[in-house]
Amino acid sequence: MDNISVHKLRQLNREESKKSVKRDAKALIKEYINQNPMQPPCELQHHYEAINQLLEEKFDTAQNFQLARRGFLEFVRDYNKAHQIYLNEPVVPILATRERLTINYDWFVNGRAVADSSVTMIEVWQRKRRFSVNDLVEGFLYCSIMYGGINDIEVLRALYDWLFGERCMYKINMPATDEKSRVEYLAIIPLRVRDDNYGTTLDDSESLHRFVDYVPDDMSLCFLYALKDKELNTAKIKPFNTIINDISKTLKLTNKDIDRPQHSLLIKYANYQWRQLESSLIDGALSVVKQGDIKTTGLSTDKLIHYNRELINQNPEPLGWFELFDASYQSSIKSNSQSSTINYPSFSKNLIKELQDTLKLTRNTAISTITILKTDASQPNAQRLLSWVLSLLDDHSLRLNTISKYIGCIGRDWLMLTMDEDIDQWEGSDFEEVYEQVIQSKVKDGRRVSVLSKLSEFDDDISSGIDNDNNAGQQLSYLDRLKDSQKFTYGRLKAFHDHQRMHFDAPYVYFPWGSNRQVVKANMISPRVYHAMKEYVQLSELEVDQKRLCLIVLTLAYRTGMRINEIIGIKVKDITDIGVINGQVIEVPKIILKPNRYRRLKSSSAKRVIPIDSLFKDDELKPFIALYYQQKRLKRRYLFSQGSGDQPLPSVFFSNMMKIIWDRLLITHDFTFHSFRHTAISQLALVLSGSPLAQVMTDYDTAHSDAIVKALLANNKEKGMWFGLASLAGHLTPDTTFEHYIHTAHLLAGWQMSQAKISMPITVFEMLTGIGYQTINRQDGMAYDAITKQVCLNKVRGYLIGKVASKESLFIDNSTSVNATCPQNIKNDAVDTQPSIFIHPKMYDVIALLEELQTLNINKRAGHLAEVALRHGITVNNARQIYDRASQFSANGKLLLGATTGHKNQEILVKAFDRAYQMSIDDPVRLESFVETPTFTKPPDKSYYS
Secondary structure, three states: OOOOOOOHHHHHHHHHHHHHHHHHHHHHHHHHHHHHHOOOOHHHHHHHHHHHHHHHHHOOOOHHHHHHHHEEEEEEEEHHHHHHHOOOOOOOOOOOOOOOOOHHHHHHHHHHHHHHHHHHHHHHHHHHOOEEEEEHHHHHHHHHHOEEEEEEEEHHHHHHOOOOOOOEEEEEOOOOOOOOOOEEEEEEEEEEEEEEOEEEEEOOOOOOEEEEEEEEEEEEEHHHHHHHHOOOOOOOOOOOHHHHHHHHHEEEEEEEOOOOHOOOOOHHHHHHOOOOOOOOEEEEOHHHHHHHHOOOOOOOEEEEEEHOOOOOOOOOOOOOOOOOOHHHOOOOOOOOOOOHHHOOOOOOOHHHHHHHHHOOOOOHHHHHHHHHHHHOOOOOHHHHHHHHHHHHHHOOOOOOOHHHHHHHHHHHHHHHHHHOOOOOHHHHHOOOOOOOOHHHOOOOOOOOOOOOOOOOOHHHEEEEEEHHHHHHHOOOOOHHHHHHHHHHHHHHHEEEEEEEHHHHOOOOOOOOHHHHHOOOOOOOHHHHHHHHHHHHHHHOOOOOOOOHHHHHHHHHHHHHOOOOHHHHEEEEEEEEEEEEEEOEEEEEEEEEEEOOOOEOOOOOOEEEEEEEHHOOOOHHHHHHHHHHHHHHOOOOOOOOOOOOOOOOHHHHHHHHHHHHHHHHHHOOOOOOOOOOHHHHHHHHHHHHHHEEEEEEEEOHHHHHHHHHHHHOOOOOOOHHHHHHHHHHOOOOHHHHHHHHHHHHHHHHHHHHHHHHOOOOEEHHHHHHOOHHHHHHHHHHOOOOEEOOOEEEEOOOHHHHHHOOOOEEOOOOOHHHHHHHHOOOHHHHHHHHHHOOOOOOOOHHHHHHHHHHHHHHOHHHHHHHHHHHHHHOOOOHHHHHHHHHHHHHHOOOOOOOOOOOOOEEEHHHHHHHHHHHHHHHHOOOHHHHHHHOOOOOOOOOOHHOOO
C-alpha cells in the first residue's frame, strides 16, 4: 500500500465507494424480493415501481441513486440467471446534463490580456494617418475575431477568402419589437467551409461543406464600408497566417506557430471579450457553436436566398385520393400485414448479455449455444444478429472477446430499434434510418467529447458501459478506446449489413458515415411553401374528411417535427388532456409518444410529450380535435386509420402525399418527409430564444411564440432552452440537435451578438469611413456621445448595411403569403400596414384587451393586467393607461360601452370605428371636420381613440 500513489489510492477509494452503494441497493432489493417474489406471471411493473420508490427514499443524491439503479440492473441479471427466467432489465438513468464550464485560470488570465488588447488596437488606429488596404483587411479580420465571434479557424479562413471573391452580402429587415423601436437590420455574409468529416453535399458531389451565415459586427461593418470600392487580390494582400501573426505581434499576444493560428492566444481566448460585451445576448451553447466546438450547418447559399420566396406553380394538377396509395409513385409499398404476427418475447432484451456471457466460454461451446438460441428465436432481427455472430465465430482469426465487443457496439441498439418490425419487407431507406440512429447514439464519437454535458466524477462510470464494472482500474485497451467511436460503429454496421445482403437478401445501403463522415441533409420548408401546400389540399376535390386528414398530417409534420413512423403510430389513446375530465370539457391535446409496432423509439422505455395545443394555431387545432372525437366515437385504435381502425394508413400514403404536393407546386426541390423535422426544430430554436428572427423566418406571431415557450420550457427558460428543444426532438443531448437539425444556429448567434453596444472614437470612424458628424447625426441624433467622443455604431448600422449589402432583403415578410391562405388574419394585417391619421393601428388589440379584462373580477384585473397586455402585444404602460381611461366609462365595472347586454351597442361601436378608420385613409379631411364638431372641445389625439 505504501507504493501506491495518492492518486491511485483516491481512485481505489472512489471505486470502493461506488461498490458500497450498489451493495446496499442489492441488499435492499433482496429484502423486498424475499417478501414479494417476482415469479411470472406477476405485475412486474408494480414491483419495479415499488423498488424504485425504495431506492429513491434510501439514496437521496442523484449520483447515489444512479449507482443504486445500476445495482438494481445487476441484481435482475443475476436473478434471471439463477432462476432461468427472463425478467425485463430495468433502465439505468442518465444524470441531467448542463453546459460545460469554459472558465478556468487560463481563460481568466489570457482572456483578460486579449480583451485589454482591444484598447491597444484602438490606439494603433488613432495614430494612423490613413488606412492602407492591408490595414483594412487586417482590421476587418481582427474585429471579426474580437467582436464578431469568429473563433473557428476554418470559418475565419473562409471569411478571408470571401474578401477576394464577389463579396456577396445580404440583409434582413428585422421587425420592430414594440411601437417605439425602429426596424432593425442585420447583414448576412454566407460562407462555405470545406470539411472532410462533417457537412452537406452539393450537386451529388462526395465532398462535404458546412454553411455558416455570418452576421458581421458593427465594427467589422465599418471596415467593410471602407473596403466596398477596393479591388483586392492575393498578390497585394498579406497571407492569412501572416495577418494573424502580425496582429499578435502588434498586441504582444503569444503565437508560437505561425502555421497554426488556431492555437494563438488571440483566437483561443477572444471569446472572453465578445461573450462579455455590453448588452450582448449570446448564450453558452451558441458561444460554443461560434468557437467551432459544436459543428452545425446552415442552409446552402442558394436555399438561404430563396427561402420564403419560392416560385409556386399556380396551376397544379389536382390531388386525387387514390394516387396517395399508389406504391409505384415511390418505389415499392411496404407491407404491414406480417408485422402484427411477429412474436417479440421479453428475452430479446437480454439477448446481448446472454451472447456476451456465452462468448466467455470456448469457441465450440459458444457455437453450439448460439445455434440453439438462433433456432429458438422467432423474430427476424434476432435471427439476423445471431446468424452474423455465428459467421464471425467461423473466422478463427477473430478472438471471442473481439466478437463480444462487436456485438456490444451495435447489438442492443439494433434489437431495440427494429422491435416488432417486418425486416424482410424493408427498403434501403429503412436500414439507413436505423443505422444513422445507431451511429448518432454514440456520444463519444471520435470527433469530439460531448460539449453540452455535465462534468461529473461519475461520468467515467457511465461511459465505461454497464457490463464493464469488473474492469475498473485496468488500463483501457485499443478496442476499448475505439469502441464508442463512429468509425468503429460504422465498420460494424457495414459488416453486419453485408452479411444480411449475402444471407437474407437485404437491399443495398449507401454508407456515407465512413471515416467519421457525418452527412447532413440541411433543408427547411418555408412558411410560403407550407401555406401553399395547405391551400392546394383545401382547393382539391377530396372529400371533407379526406381533406381534414391530409391537413392534420401536414400540420403535425410541420409544427412538431415528428418522424414519419411516429406520426403513423399515433394511437387515439396516446392523446391526452382532451374530453370531459372531472366534469369539465378540456381541449388542450397533447400526444404522448410511446413505442409500438408501427413506431420505433430509442428504447422500449423512451417516451416524450408533444404539446399540440401550444404548437398548433387555432385554425389547425380545431380539425385535430374533431378528428380525435370522430376516431374515438368510431372506436378506432389509430388516429390516422380508416375502416376498423386496427391498423394505421400505410407509410406510402404519408410519403406519397408530401412528394406529390411538392412535385406539383415547386419547380425544383429536394425535400423529403424528414425535411419537416429539420424545419420544425430549426424554427423552434428561433422561437424559444425570443429572437425577432422568428417573425421573419416562421409564421408564429409574438403571442403564439410566448405560448410555445411557456409550454416547452415552463419556468426554466434560460437554463433549459437547448435541452428542452432536444427533449422535444427525442435527443439525449443538444449535440445531436445542433449537428443534424438546427440550421438557424449561426443566424441566431449573430442576432444575439448584434445586440451588443459597440462604440468607436469619432476620429477613427471618420478616418476609416469618411462619414462625417452631420451624416451621423442625421441617421440618429443619439449616435454621437459628445462627452466620450464616441460613435454608437448600432445607431448607424442601418446606414452602413444599406451601403454594403444587397438592396433586396432576405426572407420577404411572409405576412403576404400567410394571409393569402389565412383569411382570419387579413383584417389585423390591414390595420397594421395602412396609415391612419387618427385611429391607432392596434385598435383591435385594444378592444380584445378590454374584452378579456372585463371577464375578470374587478379586484383581480390590476394583478393580471401585465399578463393580458403581453398576450395582446401591448406594452404594460400603455395597457395601464387604457385600463384607467376605460374604467372611467362606467361605475359598474364595464370597460366597453354598451347596454346591459352590450351586444347591439358594441356592434355599433365597432362598426363606427371601422368606418372612421377607413375614412381616415380615404378622406382624412372629412374625418378632421367630424372630430371638430361641438361634441369635442378640441380635436382628440390618437391616444384618446386607443
